[in-house]
Amino acid sequence: MSWHRVCRLHELQPERAVAALIEGRQVALVRLLDDRVYAVGHHDPFSGANVMARGIVGSATVAGDTVPTLISPMYKQAFDLTTGRCLTQPEVALERWDVRVVEDWVEVA
Amino acid sequence: MPGGEITPDKLIVIGEVAKDFGLYTKITGGQRIDLFGARVEQLPLIWKRLVDAGMESGQAYGKSLRTVKSCVGSTWCRFGVQDSVGMAIALELRYRGLRAPHKLKLGVSGCARECAEARGKDVGVIATDKGWNLYVGGNGGFTPRHAQLLAEDLDDDTLVQTIDRFFMYYIRTADRLQRTAVWMEELEGGLKHLQEVLIADSLGIGADLDAAMARHVDSYSDEWADVLGDPVKLARFSSFVNATDYPDPDLLYVAERGQKRPATPEEKQAVLIAGPALQVRP
Structure with missing residues (x-):
């Protein structure tokens, strides 16, 4: 998949997620306080609803490292934004996309 | 819909909004009206119609005041001894938007027959021929509990002041997600302690609690109406950041x-x- 321009970085609020549509796929984009941006699936595998971008952004300690997380607003499972993996049920994962920021443009592939 | 009271004109607006947006409509257990099935990008349009008609979208979610349930009271019922609807509306307008460790529910009954099921609420108010009896610490849920009698035959002002203090003391000392019944159970001295602190002011914090509630009342604003006037907040109510009017096709x-x-x-x-x-x- 090639790089897709989605939106401007300044349109994203830190510590919040927004939903984006990329080639018909629903993606949750998360901007952190340090301007890192992650993209994971907007579809919550536990509830079956497209709601991950309305979730809560947080962090958790995984194997000694602090990782950013996105928590489902439905049943509150936390997902590691760097891998998409659910912290409590590692066999369940969100899709994950690569993200880069080019001159204030957020691009997803 | 404070107290569950609604004019026919407002009811018609709600019906028109529900029809125009195709919303599933149901009367709730808290004397409100549920409108379900709106998409995120429709919410500001719906709020605007309701706000323009003089309503609020509601405080029906969140760890904060939910509903103040009431019976029709002395105005329309032969048994009623106080205006329970009037009191319920006054209490809802006072405590709406109040953030707390858990949800807060109130009930006001116009007589001891208790049609508002006030003793099943965090704060239950039951009319007497001399004033109001105040009960605290009730809930439904997993472990139903009846609220306990905190004070008897209060006049309107003393009733409101005692509820102010009860809520503020709870908000300041309860654990996160701890409802009033469990908080009271774990409170050393229980109900008697509460009576001493809230009514006799044994800790000397009464004025402080009163001032904290006054600040809440003075600073309240309708958060849904606020969104309509704030472009940054409004932008969050779109389906997709790069396709703002394209609805979620999976619905x-x-x-x-x-x-x-x-x-x-x-x-x-x-x-x-x-x-x-x-x-x-x-």
Whole structure:
């Protein structure tokens, strides 16, 4: 998949997620306080609803490292934004996309 | 809809909004009206119509004041001894938007027959021929509990002041997600301690609690109306950041008893395979 321009970085609020549509796929984009941006699936595998971008952004300690997380607003499972993996049920994962920021443009592939 | 009271004109606006946006409509257990099935990008349009008609979208969610349930009271009932609707509306307007460790529910009954089921609420107010009896610490849920009598035959002002102090003391000392009943159970001295602190002011914090509630009342604003006037907040109510008017195509509803409801996973699958053999609604 090639790089897709989605939106401007300044349109994203830190510590919040927004939903984006990329080639018909629903993606949750998360901007952190340090301007890192992650993209994971907007579809919550536990509830079956497209709601991950309305979730809560947080962090958790995984194997000694602090990782950013996105928590489902439905049943509150936390997902590691760097891998998409659910912290409590590692066999369940969100899709994950690569993200880069080019001159204030957020691009997803 | 404070106290569950609504004018016919407002009821018509709610009905028109529900029809125009195709919303599933139900009367709630808290004397309000549920409108379900709106998409995120429709919410500001719906709020605007309700706000323009003099209503609020509601404080029905969040760890904060939910509903103040009331019976019709002395105004319309031969048994009523106080105006329970008037008091319920005053209490709801006072405490709406109040953030707390857990949800807060109130009830006001116009006589001891207790039609508002006030003793099943965090704060229950029951009319007497001399004033109001105040009960605290009730709830439904997993472990139903009746509220306990905190004070008897209070006048309006003393009632409100005692509830102010009860809420503020709870908000300041309870654990996160701890409801009033459990908080009271774990409070050393229990009900008697509460009576000493809230009524006799044994800790000397009464004025402080009163001032904290006054600040809440003075600073309240309708958060849904605020969103309509704030472009940054408003931007969050779009379906997709790069396709703001394109609705989520995965939402699918079927008809049931003359309204729509979300399709089950099996129904969604059937529509995908066989096409819309079910009656599918927009």
